Amino acid sequence: MEQLNNNGQILEIKDLKVVYKTDLEVVEAVNGISFKIDKGKTCGLVGETGAGKTTTALSILGLLPERTGKVLDGEIIFEGRNILELPDEELRHIRGNAISMVFQDPMSALNPVYTIGDQIGEAIKIHNPELSKEDVEKRVEEMLQLVGIVPSRKVEYPHQFSGGMKQRVVIAIALCCEPDLLIADEPTTALDVTIQAQVLAMIADLRDRLGTSMLMITHDLGIVAKTCDDVCIMYAGKIVEAGTVEDIFSGNRHHPYTEGLFGSIPNLRVKSARLKPISGLMPDPTDLPVGCEFSPRCEKCMEICRTQKPDIYTEGTHKIYCHLYSGNVNNNGETVPEEEKTDE
């Protein structure tokens, strides 16, 4: 498992394109994104609802809706192998074993007619068929202990647990085979704030203890600051800005969308009457703009933004896809953008 390929990256996504095809329309959910996750590191995938975050996660596990979801192009390289080319049977051995996922809504993620012990045990049995019944039970109890549930509750059914407890069970299922990569898809969105903090702390703690790499999908920048090493900001199926947490939180240049995201968070130190939300809505994924996807909502939109896709601008580990910074000297960030005024 520890084979070193590409300098210790566990996952690399190259130019991934995913569409949902129905009889009526083609939804371009993910439009050529690339990023990588280093071993033992946590990468945050940030963006508003509909940006394609969950679609990206589902394509990694090969769980896109069978008939409609299609990967058009790109590679997902996990431990040296392109997941998209693996036969179903091999992919099945990766799922839940090497890569596992914590879902957004714990209320519906557990099967109501089986005990939680059964559901955790099932994952263990699938990937460790050699274990005896007693060993599986023992492992189930260990896992429950690990996520802070009294092991004797393993005979209970999901409806007997609260939302936060259910999410712990889901996490126990995800971690019971000690995966190399954990995908957490907005794991705390459905929980109330106090429980959010508990669950996040628990995920972070378990990740550190088990040495798991993680893809943290969220729209909450607070969670990113707390848990992530690297961040990708996604908008309309594209990554618009990527870098380390420091790049995103304290870099001096940002994609206007990232600035908008930060503008939507209340700041306790600055007195302001209102939050500054990003105006407008995400573009229709069946009919994306020709130029930069963010251009219709961008305050700094220029002529070129409407007609041409932006190039990458790099500053060390920090990458921004925006016309504002094109034509600048890359890699040192000394030159200021020529024009930082709005054309309209």
Add this chain to the structure above:
Amino acid sequence: MYKYIIKRLLFLIPTVIGVTFIIYFIMNITPGDPGRAILGSGVSQADVDAYNHAIGYDLPFLQKFINYLENMFLHGDFGISYVTKQPVFNEIWPRYITTIELAFLGMIVSTVIGIPLGIYAAVKQYSATDTVASLISFLLAAVPTFVLGLVLLFCFSLKLNLLPSYGIPDWTGYIMPTLAIAIPIAAQNFRFTKSSMLDSIRQDYVRTARAKGATERTVVWKHVLKNALLPVITQIGLNLGLLLCGAVVAEQIFSVQGIGSLIVDRITQKDEPVIIAGTILISICFTIVMLLVDIIYAFIDPRIRAKYTKKRG
């Protein structure tokens, strides 16, 4: 759970009383009388009245109702048929056995055809099998029993001469009535199972199961099916309950002596004891079937089980 079952069984007593009352009441407000029906139109009104008096038909309906309850609960006596002068129980029971046989055969056949096909069609949605099965089920669910019965009779009795067209002389006599009863219900079961499966397949917990690395077979048979079966079981139970009321049309077409045709016959002759005893028997069976459905439900779904057993767990 046992407490609940006993409670439900005790509830049978008011059900029986209610059913008896309703039938006496309806009989009372509908025209006609057994004397005229049995003696025919050529007899004088005085003779008819005398006949009605002799069998106790002319008593006030409340009194008849109370007498009947008394006889039934205290002496286990369901009365004597006005028409045949036989104890009602002897008349009803052999015919009800036939009805029960047909009802269970119909249920088994319709379940065995409908559910596996429904599961298959849901798993392979949009496949050729799914399309064909859905189309046929559409058609069969829309065909009335008497048309289906006549077509069966025409093919297997008249043309091929394979199956008896009249009554149940031996086991081959069961085939056509069972099919006539089972086919529309099988079509219904198919559609129900398919939609319930499709509904269940799209649930988040199924995605969780897939994300665990479960095989497609485990996903379908373990995670989807158990959840999808709940509404299907209600459907099967309801249909069985209805079949236990007698399949009047199928009984008529195939000349099968079931409870349905018996009750219809006797309604025209105002044979109150037979009608009432038959209806009571049907309502008891119906209640028991519904109770069984509830028990199976609780067995499958822990959330419902929790409702019956008061303790937390």
